Amino acid sequence: MNAEDIRDRFTALRAKGMRHKDAAAAMGLPEGAAVAAHTGTHERGLRATRLRGPWVEVLQALELCGPVLALTRNETTVHEKTGVYEKVSGSGAMGIALGEAIDLRLFFSRWHAGFAVSEAAANAGVLPSLSLQFFDAHGVAVHKVFVRDATDRDAFQSVIDAFTATDEADEPVTFVAAQDKPAPREDSAIDTAGLAQAWRGMKDTHDFFGLLNKFGVERQQSFRLTEGEFTQRAQPGAIGALLQEASFDGTPIMVFVASPGCIQIHSGPVMRIEPMEMKGQGDNATPMRWLNVLDPGFNLHLREDRIASVWIVEKPTSDGVVTSVEAFDQAGELMAMFFGARKPGMPELAPWRDIVRGLPRLQTTAPTP
Numbered sequence: 001m002n003a004e005d006i007r008d009r010f011t012a013l014r015a016k017g018m019r020h021k022d023a024a025a026a027m028g029l030p031e032g033a034a035v036a037a038h039t040g041t042h043e044r045g046l047r048a049t050r051l052r053g054p055w056v057e058v059l060q061a062l063e064l065c066g067p068v069l070a071l072t073r074n075e076t077t078v079h080e081k082t083g084v085y086e087k088v089s090g091s092g093a094m095g096i097a098l099g100e101a102i103d104l105r106l107f108f109s110r111w112h113a114g115f116a117v118s119e120a121a122a123n124a125g126v127l128p129s130l131s132l133q134f135f136d137a138h139g140v141a142v143h144k145v146f147v148r149d150a151t152d153r154d155a156f157q158s159v160i161d162a163f164t165a166t167d168e169a170d171e172p173v174t175f176v177a178a179q180d181k182p183a184p185r186e187d188s189a190i191d192t193a194g195l196a197q198a199w200r201g202m203k204d205t206h207d208f209f210g211l212l213n214k215f216g217v218e219r220q221q222s223f224r225l226t227e228g229e230f231t232q233r234a235q236p237g238a239i240g241a242l243l244q245e246a247s248f249d250g251t252p253i254m255v256f257v258a259s260p261g262c263i264q265i266h267s268g269p270v271m272r273i274e275p276m277e278m279k280g281q282g283d284n285a286t287p288m289r290w291l292n293v294l295d296p297g298f299n300l301h302l303r304e305d306r307i308a309s310v311w312i313v314e315k316p317t318s319d320g321v322v323t324s325v326e327a328f329d330q331a332g333e334l335m336a337m338f339f340g341a342r343k344p345g346m347p348e349l350a351p352w353r354d355i356v357r358g359l360p361r362l363q364t365t366a367p368t369p
Contacts, residue, residue, distance in 0.1 A: 010027065010034050010038075031139055032173070039115070050164070051115060055106075056088065056108065058163050059097065059106075062145060063085050064158075065147075068084075068085070070085075070144075072104075077301065078257070078302075079266065080300070080301075081102050083099055103267065104143075104264055105263040108261070110142055110260050112175070113135050113173045116132055117132070129147070130156060131147065132159075134261070136261055138177065140260055142259045142260055143261065187225065190225060195222060199230055199315075201316070204317055207315075219334065231314070233361065234360060235310065238325065238360055241359055242338055247271050251269070253266075253270060254267045254341050266300070273292070275291055275292070276292060290302065291304040303329075323352070325356060325359070
C-alpha cells in the first residue's frame with residue numbers, strides 16, 4: 001500500500017468517526033505509519049511534518065506556548081492533562097517533566113519519530129487541530145501534545161518551525177513490527193524467598209523496578225508469589241469503586257498511565273466519574289464499557305470491560321507502607337496504577353487507606369463449608 005492509498009483510506013475512515021489509532025489498525029498499519037504517510041505534498045485534510053530532536057528540547061520549548069493538552073495512552077487507557085510544560089529536563093535516554101499539572105517520566109530511548117500534525121476540522125470556520133505526536137520504533141504512540149483554546153498558537157507554530165526535520169524527503173521514517181514478549185519464567189525458577197526478603201527491605205517505591213530485574217520476575221508474577229503478605233486480589237469493579245469513593249470524599253489520588261515511552265501522572269482530586277457503555281463496539285460484539293474521569297484539566301478514559309485483574313499492592317518505604325491499586329488487561333499489560341496523593345517524606349493518606357480497605361476483594365480460595 002503506497003502513501004496515496006493510505007491517505008485515501010485513512011481519510012475515509014476518519015470521516016466515519018474513527019480515531020487515528022483505530023483507522024490505522026483497520027488498514028493493518030501502526031498509527032505511526034499512517035501519520036508518516038501524510039508527510040510531503042498532498043491535498044488531504046491531515047498533514048504531517050517530520051520533526052527532529054533532541055526530544056527533551058522540543059518539550060522544553062513548549063513552555064512558552066502556555067496551556068496545552070498532554071496525552072499518554074496504552075491499548076486500554078487514555079490519560080489527558082491540560083497545563084504548561086514546566087521543569088522539563090533530561091539527558092540522553094531519560095527525562096522528566098515536573099510541572100504543576102503536567103507530570104511525566106520520559107524514556108527517550110523509545111522515542112523513534114515525531115511529527116507535527118495538522119488536521120482540518122469537520123466544520124468550516126473552526127481552526128484545524130494542531131498537535132505534536134511521537135512514536136516508538138513500532139509505530140505505537142508514546143506521547144502527544146495538542147493545542148487548546150488557551151494555547152498560544154503562534155508560539156506552538158514556532159516550536160514546529162524550529163524543530164522541523166530538514167531531510168524529511170531524503171530519509172522517510174520507517175517502523176518495524178514488534179516482537180512477541182518473552183513468556184515469564186516458571187514460578188519454580190524464581191527465588192521466592194529472596195524476592196519476599198528484598199520486598200521487605202524496600203525503602204522507596206522506586207526500588208520495586210530494580211527488585212523485579214534482580215529476580216527476573218514479571219510484575220503480576222511477583223504479586224502472585226507474594227500474595228497474602230504484600231498483595232491481595234481485588235474484583236475488576238474495584239477501579240470504578242475506587243474512583244467513585246475518591247470523588248465522594250475529595251481524597252486526592254495519583255493516577256499513573258504508561259505508554260512504551262512515557263508515564264503520565266495526575267495528582268489531585270477526581271470529581272466527575274462517568275461510566276459509559278457503547279453497544280456493538282466492543283470485542284466480540286460485547287458492549288464496550290468506558291470508565292471516565294471528566295474533570296477540568298484531567299480526563300481519564302479506561303476500558304473497564306478489558307480489566308482482567310486488579311491487585312492491591314503494599315510496598316515498604318522509609319515513610320511507611322505505600323499502597324497501590326493496579327489494573328491489568330487480558331494480555332497482562334498494566335492499564336493504570338492508583339495511589340493516594342503524597343510527596344516524598346510524607347506518610348500515606350489515611351483516607352486513601354480507608355478507600356483501599358473498602359474495595360471488594362476477589363476470593364481466591366473456596367469457602368469453608
